[in-house]
Amino acid sequence: MQSALINGKKLCCSMLLKNCFRPLSAASGKLTNVEINDKTGVAVLTMNRLPVNGLNLDLLRDLLQSIQEIEKNKCRGLILTSASNTIFSAGLDITEMYKPDQERLKQFWNALQDVWLALYGSAVPTAAAINGHSPAGGCLLASSCEYRVMLPKYTIGLNETQLGIVAPKWFMSTFRNVLPRRIAEQALVQGKMFTSDEALKVGLVDELVASKEEALIKCEKFFASFSKTDPIARYLTKKQLRYNDMKELQDEKVQDVENFVSFVNQPTVQKSLGFYLESLKKKAK
Numbered sequence: 497m498q499s500a501l502i503n504g505k506k507l508c509c510s511m512l513l514k515n516c517f518r519p520l521s522a523a524s525g526k527l528t529n530v531e532i533n534d535k536t537g538v539a540v541l542t543m544n545r546l547p548v549n550g551l552n553l554d555l556l557r558d559l560l561q562s563i564q565e566i567e568k569n570k571c572r573g574l575i576l577t578s579a580s581n582t583i584f585s586a587g588l589d590i591t592e593m594y595k596p597d598q599e600r601l602k603q604f605w606n607a608l609q610d611v612w613l614a615l616y617g618s619a620v621p622t623a624a625a626i627n628g629h630s631p632a633g634g635c636l637l638a639s640s641c642e643y644r645v646m647l648p649k650y651t652i653g654l655n656e657t658q659l660g661i662v663a664p665k666w667f668m669s670t671f672r673n674v675l676p677r678r679i680a681e682q683a684l685v686q687g688k689m690f691t692s693d694e695a696l697k698v699g700l701v702d703e704l705v706a707s708k709e710e711a712l713i714k715c716e717k718f719f720a721s722f723s724k725t726d727p728i729a730r731y732l733t734k735k736q737l738r739y740n741d742m743k744e745l746q747d748e749k750v751q752d753v754e755n756f757v758s759f760v761n762q763p764t765v766q767k768s769l770g771f772y773l774e775s776l777k778k779k780a781k
């Protein structure tokens with residue numbers, strides 16, 4: 497009975513996908529794609545830098561432009577997802593940090609800050625359809641949304657300490673906004689990657705579903721739960737709750753870039769990043 501119901505919705509969704517989605521052309525950069533459902537007003541923002549949606553400067557700039565366009569169009573919701581079948585996002589593109597061009601390195605971190613501020617503080621309700629692995633920066637993006645739906649058998653988490661890196665304060669605040677403090681602390685110090693089941697259990701994700709289509713439906717349902725809520729009151733409430741986290745970064749944006757640049761340029765950090773990149777490449781062979 498339940499699967500018949502789900503199938504019924506699936507059919508509905510694929511019909512919607514065919515009939516109601518139009519691209520938001522201004523927001524569709526090379527590495528992101530935005531489609532708006534004309535019936536519901538919900539925008540699906542898809543990261544499309546395959547194979548792993550590594551967050552490099554170009555993808556971050558496209559993401560920011562897309563989020564801003566979705567806000568400008570007063571969409572009823574923003575669903576963040578991936579064009580890959582197995583990876584939501586591999587997090588920051590490590591090649592941006594390894595033997596970096598110094599000016600680009602600053603722009604890169606600045607772009608990440610701006611994407612986080614735009615997504616975490618978005619006036620439009622946000623949800624992530626996590627259709628693949630979501631380590632580090634990928635987890636940051638998903639956790640910045642208000643609701644998360646994940647597919648089974650993937651992993652998600654802030655694994656920075658496992659890489660010998662200290663996650664910046666605003667990564668940690670984002671996590672703490674989602675998880676109970678003690679669980680957030682334990683996970684952050686361990687650099688824990690949660691399986692989909694574990695993520696559901698601790699509340700890092702809100703629902704598990706079998707397919708991306710179902711994930712999109714669940715995200716739409718989350719937005720529909722605001723149908724009787726005043727949108728301005730909704731946004732102001734969210735803004736108040738997230739104000740301190742955002743203000744902290746806004747006040748320290750320049751210092752935060754400097755900290756990042758100085759950290760990344762340390763010879764020991766460069767060495768670790770080099771080894772890590774090599775290990776990823778070896779694994780791929």
Ligand SMILES: CCCCCCCCCC/C=C\CC(=O)SCCNC(=O)CCNC(=O)[C@H](O)C(C)(C)COP(=O)(O)OP(=O)(O)OC[C@H]1O[C@@H](n2cnc3c(N)ncnc32)[C@H](O)[C@@H]1OP(=O)(O)O
Nearest residue numbers: 550586587588589590591629631632633755759776777780
């Ligand atoms: C005191 C405070 C001071 C402030 C200091 C701030 C410090 C910085 C803070 C920010 C730090 C971290 C945030 C991050 O996001 S770091 C990135 C973390 N990401 C990961 O660890 C994930 C690594 N990747 C994987 O685990 C796997 O690739 C995957 C995502 C599970 C996918 O597995 P797969 O088997 O499907 O694909 P795979 O063969 O591994 O990869 C395909 C190709 O992609 C390359 N690649 C993968 N991930 C990355 C990446 N993050 N960056 C760059 N390149 C990546 C991989 O090498 C393969 O490449 P190729 O085909 O061999 O060329």
